[in-house]
Amino acid sequence: MFPAEYKIRDLTIRPAAVLAPMAGVTDTLFRRVIRGLGGCGLLMTEFTSSEGITRSAAKTLRYLYFQEDEHPITAQLFGANPAVMAEAARMVEDLGYDAVDINLGCPAKKVVKCGGSGLLRDLPLLEQIFCAVRRAVKIPLTIKLRAGWDEKSIVAVEVARLAESIGVEAVAVHPRTRMQGYAGRADWSIIAAVKQAVKIPVIGNGDISRPEDAERMFRETCCDAVMIGRAAASNPWIFLQMQEFAETGRYTIPTEADRFRLLIDYYRRIYAANPPDGVGKMKQFACWFTHSVGNGSELRRIVHAARTSGEILSNVESFFEGRAAALAGPSPVGAGRSEDPAYGPRQRVGCEATLGT
Numbered sequence: 001m002f003p004a005e006y007k008i009r010d011l012t013i014r015p016a017a018v019l020a021p022m023a024g025v026t027d028t029l030f031r032r033v034i035r036g037l038g039g040c041g042l043l044m045t046e047f048t049s050s051e052g053i054t055r056s057a058a059k060t061l062r063y064l065y066f067q068e069d070e071h072p073i074t075a076q077l078f079g080a081n082p083a084v085m086a087e088a089a090r091m092v093e094d095l096g097y098d099a100v101d102i103n104l105g106c107p108a109k110k111v112v113k114c115g116g117s118g119l120l121r122d123l124p125l126l127e128q129i130f131c132a133v134r135r136a137v138k139i140p141l142t143i144k145l146r147a148g149w150d151e152k153s154i155v156a157v158e159v160a161r162l163a164e165s166i167g168v169e170a171v172a173v174h175p176r177t178r179m180q181g182y183a184g185r186a187d188w189s190i191i192a193a194v195k196q197a198v199k200i201p202v203i204g205n206g207d208i209s210r211p212e213d214a215e216r217m218f219r220e221t222c223c224d225a226v227m228i229g230r231a232a233a234s235n236p237w238i239f240l241q242m243q244e245f246a247e248t249g250r251y252t253i254p255t256e257a258d259r260f261r262l263l264i265d266y267y268r269r270i271y272a273a274n275p276p277d278g279v280g281k282m283k284q285f286a287c288w289f290t291h292s293v294g295n296g297s298e299l300r301r302i303v304h305a306a307r308t309s310g311e312i313l314s315n316v317e318s319f320f321e322g323r324a325a326a327l328a329g330p331s332p333v334g335a336g337r338s339e340d341p342a343y344g345p346r347q348r349v350g351c352e353a354t355l356g357t
């Protein structure tokens, strides 16, 4: 039932599983954890402001940093000005991304005024954006949409058809409305309806938390690929598990030691990279990831009580040393931080992307 691959024009995605863009989560560090574990065919950046990129705002350009082992990778843009979106897409192409994606799903108040799911209420403007971005780049163009603004205006099929007619080459569907936010259940029948309406690949998204859910989504909607968001943060092995499940009908559950190792490894990467929001990232990840580890509430408490990334790392290392001697190892605390392996050397690349600042 799991397709081995799908194609966005000449770009082969294998396996047919995509990491969903998640603001504040799917930066280069997290994406490489996912790629390293295996089973994920396509990575995506978190959504990135087209206005920020074209103003060469350092903070925004940082979101577009990626490393070679992340290919294939898509950059997701948001914005509502067709010319600015086109210019930003050109910059993404110049940076070496494999595809560019337009965000038509973000429900946040400050975003819907200038893009995101707000565009689902203005299809003439959306058409202009699609046309402008399509003309601007040669790399594959994709979109990711919600079902509509509210339950009275479900436009997913209409928007997917419009997009296809203009040359958009794949559509990811998160079948909740903007007004729903993340409440209620994703209505997978909308994914099925979009799949029936267009010939381009349809990527189904929403509420997959186990391999069995992915299998059911493929079966119920006939989608070409699945996209996974929140479950990837609480269980980064989910892509690997889906692959195993597709091949054998069963999958391995990570042990507590596996979870400890992954958490420490990820925290060490954040510590070494020293991104501006490193402490926030560590605390946020602890919320997602520690619920299924033994004494997780104590682990979250010591993470949230700490003030620096070094303090979080050493608290967590002590916690784990107390629980599993096997995890004891050399600590990078105090190691040199002048290099920034996550965000690369402090130099400009491509279209003036400023890294690690």
Ligand SMILES: Cc1cc2nc3c(=O)[nH]c(=O)nc-3n(C[C@H](O)[C@H](O)[C@H](O)COP(=O)(O)O)c2cc1C
Binding pocket: 020, 021, 022, 023, 024, 025, 045, 046, 047, 076, 103, 104, 105, 106, 144, 174, 205, 206, 207, 208, 227, 228, 229, 230, 231
């Ligand atoms: C913390 C967080 C940040 C998100 N940021 C983005 C984003 O930048 N772009 C986007 O298209 N969707 C974003 N989403 C939505 C997810 O990509 C996905 O559509 C949604 O979480 C449903 O999938 P899931 O049930 O697998 O999590 C975000 C979701 C979460 C939870």
